[in-house]
Amino acid sequence: MRVRRSAPARRLALAAAAASLLSVASLAGQVVDWPREAPPRPLGAKDVDFPPYEIRTLPNGLPVVTVLHHEQPIVSLRMLVRAGSSFDPPGKTGLAGLASALLDQGTATRTAEQIADTIDSIGGGLGSGAGSDVTFTSVLVMKDSFDFGLDLLADVVRNPAFRQEELDRQREQIYSGLKDAYEDPDYVAGLVFDRLVYGFHPYGMPSTGTPESLQALSPDDLHAFHARYFVPNNAILAIVGDVTTEQAFKGAERVFGSWRPREVPDPAATEEPPPSVRRVVIVNKPDAVQTEVRVGHVGIPRKHPDYLALDLAVKILGGEGGNRLQRVLRSERGLTYGASADMQALKRSGDIMADTDTRSEATTEVLRAVVDEFSRLQRERVHPRELADAQAYLAGSFPLTIETPSAIAAQVLNVLFYELPLSEIETYRERINAVTPDDIQRVARRYLRPDRLSVVLVGNAGLFAPRLKGIGFDEFEIVELSELDLTAADFRRGVPTGAAPVEPALRPPFAEPLMSPSR
Amino acid sequence: MVAACLPLLPATAAAAVPPPPLDYDIYELPNGLTVILSEDHSTPIVHLELWYHVGSKNERPGRTGFAHLFEHMMFQGSKNVEPEAHMSFISAIGGQTSAYTTEDATVYYQTAPAHYLPLLLWLEADRMATLRIDRSTFEREREVVKEERLTRVDNPPYGRLPEMIYQHAFTTHPYRHQTIGSMEDLNAASIEDVREFYRTFYVPANATLTIVGDFDPEQVRQMVQRYFGRIPKPAGEVPRDIPAEPPMTGERRVTVEENWPLATVVIAYHIPHDGHPDSYPLHIAAKILSDGRSSRLYRSLVYEQRLAYAAFGGGNILEHPNLFFAVARIPPGRSTDEAEKALIAELDRLRDEPVSDHELQRAKNQFARDYILNRESIASKASTLAHAAVIHDDITTADGEFEIFSNMTAADIQRAARAHFRPENRLVLTVVPRGLPQRESR
Numbered sequence: 001m002r003v004r005r006s007a008p009a010r011r012l013a014l015a016a017a018a019a020s021l022l023s024v025a026s027l028a029g030q031v032v033d034w035p036r037e038a039p040p041r042p043l044g045a046k047d048v049d050f051p052p053y054e055i056r057t058l059p060n061g062l063p064v065v066t067v068l069h070h071e072q073p074i075v076s077l078r079m080l081v082r083a084g085s086s087f088d089p090p091g092k093t094g095l096a097g098l099a100s101a102l103l104d105q106g107t108a109t110r111t112a113e114q115i116a117d118t119i120d121s122i123g124g125g126l127g128s129g130a131g132s133d134v135t136f137t138s139v140l141v142m143k144d145s146f147d148f149g150l151d152l153l154a155d156v157v158r159n160p161a162f163r164q165e166e167l168d169r170q171r172e173q174i175y176s177g178l179k180d181a182y183e184d185p186d187y188v189a190g191l192v193f194d195r196l197v198y199g200f201h202p203y204g205m206p207s208t209g210t211p212e213s214l215q216a217l218s219p220d221d222l223h224a225f226h227a228r229y230f231v232p233n234n235a236i237l238a239i240v241g242d243v244t245t246e247q248a249f250k251g252a253e254r255v256f257g258s259w260r261p262r263e264v265p266d267p268a269a270t271e272e273p274p275p276s277v278r279r280v281v282i283v284n285k286p287d288a289v290q291t292e293v294r295v296g297h298v299g300i301p302r303k304h305p306d307y308l309a310l311d312l313a314v315k316i317l318g319g320e321g322g323n324r325l326q327r328v329l330r331s332e333r334g335l336t337y338g339a340s341a342d343m344q345a346l347k348r349s350g351d352i353m354a355d356t357d358t359r360s361e362a363t364t365e366v367l368r369a370v371v372d373e374f375s376r377l378q379r380e381r382v383h384p385r386e387l388a389d390a391q392a393y394l395a396g397s398f399p400l401t402i403e404t405p406s407a408i409a410a411q412v413l414n415v416l417f418y419e420l421p422l423s424e425i426e427t428y429r430e431r432i433n434a435v436t437p438d439d440i441q442r443v444a445r446r447y448l449r450p451d452r453l454s455v456v457l458v459g460n461a462g463l464f465a466p467r468l469k470g471i472g473f474d475e476f477e478i479v480e481l482s483e484l485d486l487t488a489a490d491f492r493r494g495v496p497t498g499a500a501p502v503e504p505a506l507r508p509p510f511a512e513p514l515m516s517p518s519r
Numbered sequence: 520m521v522a523a524c525l526p527l528l529p530a531t532a533a534a535a536v537p538p539p540p541l542d543y544d545i546y547e548l549p550n551g552l553t554v555i556l557s558e559d560h561s562t563p564i565v566h567l568e569l570w571y572h573v574g575s576k577n578e579r580p581g582r583t584g585f586a587h588l589f590e591h592m593m594f595q596g597s598k599n600v601e602p603e604a605h606m607s608f609i610s611a612i613g614g615q616t617s618a619y620t621t622e623d624a625t626v627y628y629q630t631a632p633a634h635y636l637p638l639l640l641w642l643e644a645d646r647m648a649t650l651r652i653d654r655s656t657f658e659r660e661r662e663v664v665k666e667e668r669l670t671r672v673d674n675p676p677y678g679r680l681p682e683m684i685y686q687h688a689f690t691t692h693p694y695r696h697q698t699i700g701s702m703e704d705l706n707a708a709s710i711e712d713v714r715e716f717y718r719t720f721y722v723p724a725n726a727t728l729t730i731v732g733d734f735d736p737e738q739v740r741q742m743v744q745r746y747f748g749r750i751p752k753p754a755g756e757v758p759r760d761i762p763a764e765p766p767m768t769g770e771r772r773v774t775v776e777e778n779w780p781l782a783t784v785v786i787a788y789h790i791p792h793d794g795h796p797d798s799y800p801l802h803i804a805a806k807i808l809s810d811g812r813s814s815r816l817y818r819s820l821v822y823e824q825r826l827a828y829a830a831f832g833g834g835n836i837l838e839h840p841n842l843f844f845a846v847a848r849i850p851p852g853r854s855t856d857e858a859e860k861a862l863i864a865e866l867d868r869l870r871d872e873p874v875s876d877h878e879l880q881r882a883k884n885q886f887a888r889d890y891i892l893n894r895e896s897i898a899s900k901a902s903t904l905a906h907a908a909v910i911h912d913d914i915t916t917a918d919g920e921f922e923i924f925s926n927m928t929a930a931d932i933q934r935a936a937r938a939h940f941r942p943e944n945r946l947v948l949t950v951v952p953r954g955l956p957q958r959e960s961r
Contacts, residue, residue, distance in 0.1 A: 041637070043738075046563045123885045396612050399632050
């Protein structure tokens with residue numbers, strides 16, 4: 001079992017570290033005459049620059065990024081297309097996800113089986129998937145199969161067949177996967193949180209789709225999605241590893257040069273996510289032994305000028321180099337294995353979410369503490385030492401983020417994808433270190449809304465719902481997990497109107513609702 | 520059309536270019552600590568990994584989960600380091616640190632900018648020599664570990680599946696229980712247990728320190744001597760008296776009902792330890808069964824017959840004999856019996872007929888890919904070296920296994936399959952959703 005731990009927040013500078021060593025500890029160690037001493041000083045630091053990379057854009061508008069690396073004889077190829085699950089048309093939720101899953105399941109000239117046979121037989125790897133704003137395809141090959149890898153990537157990206165038979169097969173697998181996922185409290189909490197925060201904005205809809213929405217998708221839908229967004233001027237290609245610059249750019253030109261550019265329509269005009277309101281949704285799973293807790297609200301998009309300062313503020317609340325939540329909930333009270341907060345910043349919007357889980361009986365104590373930490377960050381000026389520690393982590397870890405060629409390429413792709421200035425990569429450390437406690441206070445006051453938090457609790461409601469009033473949550477809704485419907489405003493499955501739910505007989509039996517909802 | 524003129528197969532389907540061998544030094548301090556150094560100057564960072572050769576298989580009855588609980592205690596301070604401060608030190612230098620516990624070992628690691636290597640060594644030596652063992656931190660950390668068990672095992676669907684498999688497959692060897700342990704045993708653990716475990720297993724002679732990255736080896740040798748050399752060698756040996764699992768004498772069949780949404784079928788065979796001559800062909804057999812969408816289990820059960828929505832297999836090849844699995848997850852409306860027959864048919868096929876040259880070459884190429892990917896980062900280089908030194912007790916296997924795999928034949932695979940994929944050597948575990956009509960078990 002791999003047991004990863006994340007760093008707790010602790011203000012503890014190297015210089016001050018040896019100061020408080022006089023506290024009595026019971027030493028069980030076998031070493032009695034061990035010296036009391038301060039930690040050793042570092043050796044001389046080396047300057048670290050971001051490693052070289054190159055970007056050229058093909059005449060058809062496809063940007064190609066190369067990062068060369070010759071230690072190991074492998075090359076990885078990655079293509080991003082600027083369209084993801086938030087581009088799903090209304091009623092066709094899950095389209096981008098299904099399209100990405102089917103890219104490698106047959107092209108105009110290759111069957112799914114042929115694709116699998118060829119990539120496996122050379123010891124390569126091939127994968128694809130979709131996020132909210134992006135669809136990606138990755139190919140990994142040994143250096144002597146570089147040209148083949150490029151051919152395969154171009155074929156699956158440009159010529160997917162979306163055959164009915166493969167669609168049916170894939171859909172069947174997704175149905176089964178969803179049956180499992182809908183019983184997983186962690187997964188359900190994330191889905192409900194997104195819907196609660198973003199409402200019916202595309203960022204709020206489940207990217208995998210629902211059994212009903214998937215049922216409605218056809219090869220025509222998939223082809224239309226592909227034709228609309230999969231064009232060179234809407235994509236980015238990265239070639240990373242043991243090749244030469246010339247091989248890389250010539251290869252890209254060879255397989256993507258004839259790909260015709262086309263104007264890409266904006267995704268279905270969408271409004272802003274709805275304004276944040278305080279709302280508490282409990283998903284009742286009577287056999288749960290723990291409660292999944294999600295707390296947060298809408299944030300800002302990635303390209304927003306306040307991104308860096310707000311991201312730092314959220315890291316102080318619950319991220320690497322900081323993490324007040326972990327300190328309070330785990331290190332001080334032993335209430336959870338892990339607590340964190342994260343800012344997700346997307347193209348058009350974003351959100352701030354605290355995430356933890358705890359034994360059912362401790363649910364209200366944990367929820368109260370999480371909400372208090374949101375309030376404290378918004379109300380109280382952050383101590384300069386605490387900010388300095390978070391900055392030290394983020395700026396100091398820079399050399400760790402450029403170790404592998406794929407990690408280097410990921411940073412370049414990220415900047416290109418969000419249309420940020422490339423200089424941001426080089427200036428990252430300076431910009432982090434320039435943030436002041438005043439900046440943190442300003443963004444915390446401006447964007448944190450502890451009075452308008454969305455709260456999702458997935459667990460055995462009978463063990464904690466009656467106590468919510470005691471911690472100031474007078475209003476909440478309880479939805480039975482077996483009746484959860486992400487497409488309904490009240491999250492509740494009503495009288496079926498569309499397609500019948502898949503395999504209703506397999507739904508596990510659940511107890512009657514414990515109490516009636518308050519709204 | 521780009522695709523029309525493409526060959527269906529790449530020019531070379533033969534074995535991949537072998538990766539460059541790892542360059543390392545290995546030596547031992549007078550107190551018994553094994554030290555492995557491997558320079559990599561490509562990025563100015565360093566990774567330090569300290570393996571203690573103690574895992575859940577060293578736990579005594581009634582104390583399951585203890586090795587991992589103890590791992591948590593190692594972050595609770597030592598003579599010169601306050602409780603929880605280990606992580607703060609590392610985070611304040613932009614580094615990363617964590618630990619994990621397996622059946623066989625407990626591993627502490629940190630990655631950091633290279634010039635902080637003295638701090639990393641100092642921190643690890645301080646807790647090896649002078650851990651603080653304090654009742655209140657122990658009791659709080661026990662609560663954290665119980666939460667960890669709820670998060671990983673008890674609350675998610677299928678979380679208890681590994682526990683079920685091992686409780687039915689093993690009777691005697693401590694692999695019978697999971698590293699996380701039982702709630703009952705976690706509650707029973709005492710502060711005296713912590714002291715005894717520390718004294719017994721956290722000694723230099725039971726530890727291997729591996730450092731990979733951008734450093735000057737002479738300087739590092741001096742620093743290692745300075746911080747670890749001052750830890751004395753305690754008297755006594757580390758106990759290694761672990762009861763062996765008796766051979767199975769007949770197939771075990773178990774059907775269980777659970778509140779999980781879909782049915783699962785598991786076939787598990789007992790197999791030999793890591794480094795046993797049969798362990799290598801079993802690695803290759805796992806690739807043939809389960810690596811990629813052209814692998815036999817996916818192709819047959821998921822793609823062609825649609826008996827499963829996921830099917831996979833592989834060996835849990837550890838220091839002592841463990842299990843080789845094949846697993847099928849059953850979609851709504853399909854039968855567990857059919858999936859069971861299909862899984863067993865695939866394992867029987869490995870036993871009854873040699874794999875084709877094409878499949879063998881495919882598996883070797885996939886192995887070479889994994890081998891190369893395991894040498895991309897300094898962290899993966901370090902764990903490759905440490906695994907060879909600690910679990911194989913022979914660091915040359917870190918590079919040497921490439922040749923063993925390159926020379927593997929279809930006959931080797933068939934030999935291993937014949938030796939171990941026998942009905943009397945297997946557990947067949949079927950888990951069905953509660954309330955569904957139970958399938959007949961033969």
